[in-house]
Amino acid sequence: MSLFVDIKKKLGDFHLDVCLEASDGVLGLLGASGCGKSMTLKCIAGIEKPDKGKIILDGVTLFDSEARINLPPQKRKIGYLFQSYALFPNMNVRQNILCGLRGESGNVLKDDALAEMLDMLQLHGLEKHRPHELSGGQQQRVALARILVGSPNILMLDEPFSALDSHLRGQLQIQMQKLLRQFGKSVLMVTHSRSEAYRLCNRIALIDDGGILSLKDTKALFSNPESRQVAIMTGVKNIADAKKIGEHELMVRDWGIKLTTALPLKDELCAVAIRAHYFNAKTNYNRYPVRFTDRMEEPFEYILQFRYENQNENSPDIWWRLPKDRMPKEPYEIGIAPQNVLPLYK
Amino acid sequence: MDMFPLWNSLRIAALSSIIVFFTGILAAYYAAKLPRTIKGVVDVILTLPLVLPPTVIGYFLLITVGARRPLGVFLAQFDFRFVMTWYGGVLAASVIAFPLMYRTARGAFESFDETLAYSGKTLGLSNTYIFWRIRMPFCRQGILAGFVLAFARALGEFGATVMLIGYTPGRTATISTTVFHLWRVSDEHGAFRWVMINLCISAVVLLAVNMLERRHRRAVIR
Numbered sequence: 001m002s003l004f005v006d007i008k009k010k011l012g013d014f015h016l017d018v019c020l021e022a023s024d025g026v027l028g029l030l031g032a033s034g035c036g037k038s039m040t041l042k043c044i045a046g047i048e049k050p051d052k053g054k055i056i057l058d059g060v061t062l063f064d065s066e067a068r069i070n071l072p073p074q075k076r077k078i079g080y081l082f083q084s085y086a087l088f089p090n091m092n093v094r095q096n097i098l099c100g101l102r103g104e105s106g107n108v109l110k111d112d113a114l115a116e117m118l119d120m121l122q123l124h125g126l127e128k129h130r131p132h133e134l135s136g137g138q139q140q141r142v143a144l145a146r147i148l149v150g151s152p153n154i155l156m157l158d159e160p161f162s163a164l165d166s167h168l169r170g171q172l173q174i175q176m177q178k179l180l181r182q183f184g185k186s187v188l189m190v191t192h193s194r195s196e197a198y199r200l201c202n203r204i205a206l207i208d209d210g211g212i213l214s215l216k217d218t219k220a221l222f223s224n225p226e227s228r229q230v231a232i233m234t235g236v237k238n239i240a241d242a243k244k245i246g247e248h249e250l251m252v253r254d255w256g257i258k259l260t261t262a263l264p265l266k267d268e269l270c271a272v273a274i275r276a277h278y279f280n281a282k283t284n285y286n287r288y289p290v291r292f293t294d295r296m297e298e299p300f301e302y303i304l305q306f307r308y309e310n311q312n313e314n315s316p317d318i319w320w321r322l323p324k325d326r327m328p329k330e331p332y333e334i335g336i337a338p339q340n341v342l343p344l345y346k
Numbered sequence: 347m348d349m350f351p352l353w354n355s356l357r358i359a360a361l362s363s364i365i366v367f368f369t370g371i372l373a374a375y376y377a378a379k380l381p382r383t384i385k386g387v388v389d390v391i392l393t394l395p396l397v398l399p400p401t402v403i404g405y406f407l408l409i410t411v412g413a414r415r416p417l418g419v420f421l422a423q424f425d426f427r428f429v430m431t432w433y434g435g436v437l438a439a440s441v442i443a444f445p446l447m448y449r450t451a452r453g454a455f456e457s458f459d460e461t462l463a464y465s466g467k468t469l470g471l472s473n474t475y476i477f478w479r480i481r482m483p484f485c486r487q488g489i490l491a492g493f494v495l496a497f498a499r500a501l502g503e504f505g506a507t508v509m510l511i512g513y514t515p516g517r518t519a520t521i522s523t524t525v526f527h528l529w530r531v532s533d534e535h536g537a538f539r540w541v542m543i544n545l546c547i548s549a550v551v552l553l554a555v556n557m558l559e560r561r562h563r564r565a566v567i568r
Binding site for chain 1 (some may be wrong): 472
C-alpha cells in the first residue's frame with residue numbers, strides 16, 4: 001500500500017505545492033488552519049483538481065496532468081472522513097452505512113457487511129436513528145462505518161476530533177488508534193493539534209503556507225526539530241541565537257550562558273531550542289543561577305518565567321513548565337540535561 | 347353557472363407550475379454553480395418577469411409568438427398557436443411564475459452543505475443519486491415553498507394572460523379574467539361568486555402545504 005502525491009495548485013495568492021509519499025501506517029499533516037492541509041486531502045480525493053502534478057495510489061494513477069488523467073472521486077476508492085462527518089440528515093444510520101456499499105450487489109452480502117460494521121463500531125441498536133439524534137462520538141463512528149464498509153484503499157481523516165467536546169476527545173483517540181491498527185493500510189490524518197498528531201501518527205509532515213517544511217518520524221521530529229520553524233511548530237517555547245564553541249558545547253550570548261549538548265554540533269549552528277518541560281532543578285548539567293519573574297498556575301503544573309543572571313535585557317523571559325510538587329527552593333539554580341539541548345541549523 | 351373558467355384556470359395553473367417546477371430547479375441548480383459575475387447577469391434576466399408589469403411580459407410574448415412573427419409562423423405549420431388559446435395561458439403563467447420557483451429553489455440550493463455531496467462522491471454514489479436522494483431532500487422545504495408560490499401566482503395570473511389569450515367565454519376565460527369581465531359588465535354577483543371560488547382554492551392549497559410541512563417535521567423529529 002502506497003500513496004505518492006506531487007501536486008501544485010494556485011488559488012488567488014495562495015500556492016499549494018505538496019510532494020509526499022505515504023506507506024502503511026498513519027501519516028499526519030500538521031499545520032495551522034489555512035496552510036493547505038485540507039486542500040491537499042481534497043485534491044487526493046478528487047474533489048479539487050490540482051493545476052499540475054501526479055497522484056498515484058497503489059500503482060493506480062488517480063491524477064496526472066501530463067497524461068490528462070483525472071479519475072472522478074467515485075472511482076478512487078478513498079475513504080474520506082470529513083471534519084463535520086457529513087452524514088446524510090435525511091437517512092437513518094442503517095441507510096447511511098449502506099450508502100458506502102452502493103454499486104455492490106447482493107442483499108445478503110450487504111447485510112453481512114452492515115452487521116460487521118455495527119459490531120466493529122458498537123452501533124447496535126442505533127440503526128433506526130437519524131444523525132441529529134446521535135452524540136458527536138456516535139456520529140463519528142457512523143461516518144467511519146460508512147467509509148470502512150466499502151473497504152477503501154486509503155483512509156483520510158480531516159480534523160477527526162475537532163467537532164467533539166474535550167472530555168470525549170481522549171477516549172475517542174484511543175478507540176481511533178485501535179481502529180487504525182485494524183485497518184492496516186495507509187492513513188492520512190490532518191490536524192492542527194501537536195498532541196493529537198504525536199499520539200496517533202507514525203510520521204508527520206509539517207505544512208506551512210502551502211508547502212511541506214519537514215517529513216519525519218514523529219519521535220525524531222519532536223526530539224530533533226533542526227530548524228527554527230519546525231521547533232516553533234512542534235511547540236518549543238524557548239529559542240535563542242547560539243554559536244558553536246566546541247564539539248559538544250555552544251554559547252548563548254542573549255542568555256549569557258554556555259550549554260553542553262548530547263548531539264555533536266555542526267559548524268552551521270545558528271540557534272538553540274529548549275522545551276518548557278526540559279528544565280530541571282535537580283540535574284547538575286548546564287546549571288546556572290536564575291531569577292523568577294512571573295508565575296502562572298494550571299491544575300497540575302506551574303508555568304514559571306525566569307531570566308538568567310546575565311541575560312540580555314532585550315531577550316524575552318524563559319518559560320518553564322513543571323509539576324507543582326517539583327517547585328525548587330532557594331537559592332534558585334536550574335539545569336538542563338544535555339540531550340534536551342536542541343541545536344537548530346536554520 | 348358556467349364552470350369553464352374554474353377548469354381552465356386549474357389546468358393552466360397545474361401545467362405551468364409543473365413546467366416551472368422542473369425548469370426552475372434546473373436553472374437554480376446550474377445558476378448556483380456559475381462564477382459570481384456571470385451569475386449576477388443570469389440572475390437578473392431570470393428574475394425580470396417578477397418585477398416587470400405582467401402586461402410588459404404579455405407584450406414580449408406577443409412579439410415572439412404572435413401570429414405574424416417568425417416563431418408564430420413556424421408553429422402555425424404544425425397547426426399550433428399560443429395566441430387566443432389556453433396553451434397561451436400556460437405559456438404566460440409559466441413565464442410569470444418562473445422567477446418564484448427559481449429564486450426559492452436557488453436559495454435552498456445555496457444553503458446546501460456541499461460537503462454532503464463531496465462525501466457522497468467519495469463513497470462512490472453517482473451524481474444523479476446525490477442530486478435526487480441527498481440534495482433534493484435537503485432542499486425539500488424551499489423547493490416545496492417555491493412550487494406552491496408558483497402555483498398560486500399562476501392561478502392568479504391576469505395581465506400577461508389577457509394580452510396573449512384575451513377573454514373568450516368557454517375557450518380562454520380564466521377565473522381572474524372572468525372576474526374582470528363580469529365586473530366590467532356590472533355583474534357584481536357573478537364577480538363575487540368567482541372571487542369566493544378563488545379564495546377557497548387558495549385556502550385549500552395553503553392548508554395542504556401546512557399539513558405537509560408538519561408531517562415532514564414530525565418525521566424528522568421521530
